Amino acid sequence: xxxxxxxxxxxxxxxxxxxxxxxxxxxxxxxxxxxxxxxxxxxxxxxxxxxxxxxxxxxxxxxxxxxxxxxxxxxxxxxxxxxxxxxxxxxxxxxxxxxxxxxxxxxxxxxxxxxxxxxxxxxxxxxxxxxxxxxxxxxxxxxxxxxxxxxxxxxxxxxxxxxxxxxxxxxxxxxxxxxxxxxxxxxxxxxxxxxxxxxxxxxxxxxxxxxxxxxxxxxxxxxx
Numbered sequence: 001x002x003x004x005x006x007x008x009x010x011x012x013x014x015x016x017x018x019x020x021x022x023x024x025x026x027x028x029x030x031x032x033x034x035x036x037x038x039x040x041x042x043x044x045x046x047x048x049x050x051x052x053x054x055x056x057x058x059x060x061x062x063x064x065x066x067x068x069x070x071x072x073x074x075x076x077x078x079x080x081x082x083x084x085x086x087x088x089x090x091x092x093x094x095x096x097x098x099x100x101x102x103x104x105x106x107x108x109x110x111x112x113x114x115x116x117x118x119x120x121x122x123x124x125x126x127x128x129x130x131x132x133x134x135x136x137x138x139x140x141x142x143x144x145x146x147x148x149x150x151x152x153x154x155x156x157x158x159x160x161x162x163x164x165x166x167x168x169x170x171x172x173x174x175x176x177x178x179x180x181x182x183x184x185x186x187x188x189x190x191x192x193x194x195x196x197x198x199x200x201x202x203x204x205x206x207x208x209x210x211x212x213x214x215x216x217x218x219x220x221x222x223x224x
Contacts, residue, residue, distance in 0.1 A: 001201065001215040005222055009046075009189055012223035016187060017050035019221075020126060023183045025056050027125035034125035035118075036095075037064045037173065038087065039138070040079025041130045043187055048086035058094040062121060063087065066129055067139035067161075067172035068100035070107050077168070100158070100171050107160040107171045114171070115157040122157070127181035129218075131211045133192050135200045139163070139172035140210035150174045151206050151213055175206065175213040184218040186211070194222055 006012040020036075027034040038044060065079050073080045080101065088095060098117055102110040131137050139161045140150050146161040155174035162169050178184070188197060197220060200209035 001218050001220060003220045003222060007223070009223045012187070012189070012221055013046040013050055016128075016185070016221045017047050017054065020047070020051055020128060020185070021054045021056060023126045024061060027182065028057055028060055031125065033060050033062060033121065035062050035064060035121045035123075037066050037124045037127045037178075037181065038083060039066050039128060039130040039187075040068070040082055042082075043130050043189055044128065045082065045086045047128075047187065048083070052087050052090040052092040055091055058092050059096075061092075061095040062098055063092075063095050064098040064118060064124075064173075065100050066127070066137075066178065067170055070101065070160075070169040070171060072103075073101065107158075107169055111156075111158055111160065111171070118173075118177075119157050122177065122180065124177065124181035126183045127178060127185065129178070129184075129186045129211075129214065131186055131188050131193060131197065131200075133196050135196050135209035135211050136163075137186070137211040137214060138178065139170035140175065140206075140213070142208055142210060146172075147207065147210065151210070152176075175210075178214050179216070184214065186214070186218050186220045188220065188222050190224065197222075 104110045141163040144163040150159045155176045200212045203209045206213035
């Protein structure tokens with residue numbers, strides 16, 4: 001794991017967007033189509049805003065969330081909605097999108113259908129993840145139902161996850177798939193998350209600190 005420190009959040013947003021664009025362009029020189037995996041949450045929104053304005057062959061990029069709540073895109077809790085509002089716009093509107101939700105009561109009913117178009121495009125070319133103060137990443141939460149399956153060396157592409165008191169199920173890429181990414185980045189801000197990152201690295205146990213499962217080889221981007 002390598003940590004890139006920025007003087008402030010605006011510098012982080014600009015610097016990270018530039019780094020991701022450069023790596024996507026490099027991947028496009030190697031492959032006809034590249035897979036770009038991004039997180040939900042509020043932190044990456046400004047990164048997406050900047051990245052969406054950068055000129056590249058977006059029509060050869062497929063965008064995929066690292067995880068999603070099992071809610072329709074119209075919901076305020078949908079990560080897809082955030083990605084469409086902040087990333088799949090401007091120049092990046094030409095990118096394709098691979099959904100992690102389909103109309104079904106439970107994710108298990110459509111898991112194979114959602115995984116198939118992802119599996120044929122692996123490995124991930126460029127991966128961006130977030131991390132919570134509880135040391136979760138994607139939808140891999142400490143103590144969640146489905147966490148052990150997501151951490152298994154022979155895990156499938158996707159797993160359903162049910163975490164604590166959450167109102168809805170979630171669906172997440174597994175640690176195996178995330179770790180196979182050719183370029184791996186994690187973005188965090190604030191002292192609390194920096195402390196959580198250091199604790200996760202110290203613990204080294206993905207069952208307690210799930211982000212520890214993806215730290216090897218990752219570049220962490222942090223600003224106060």
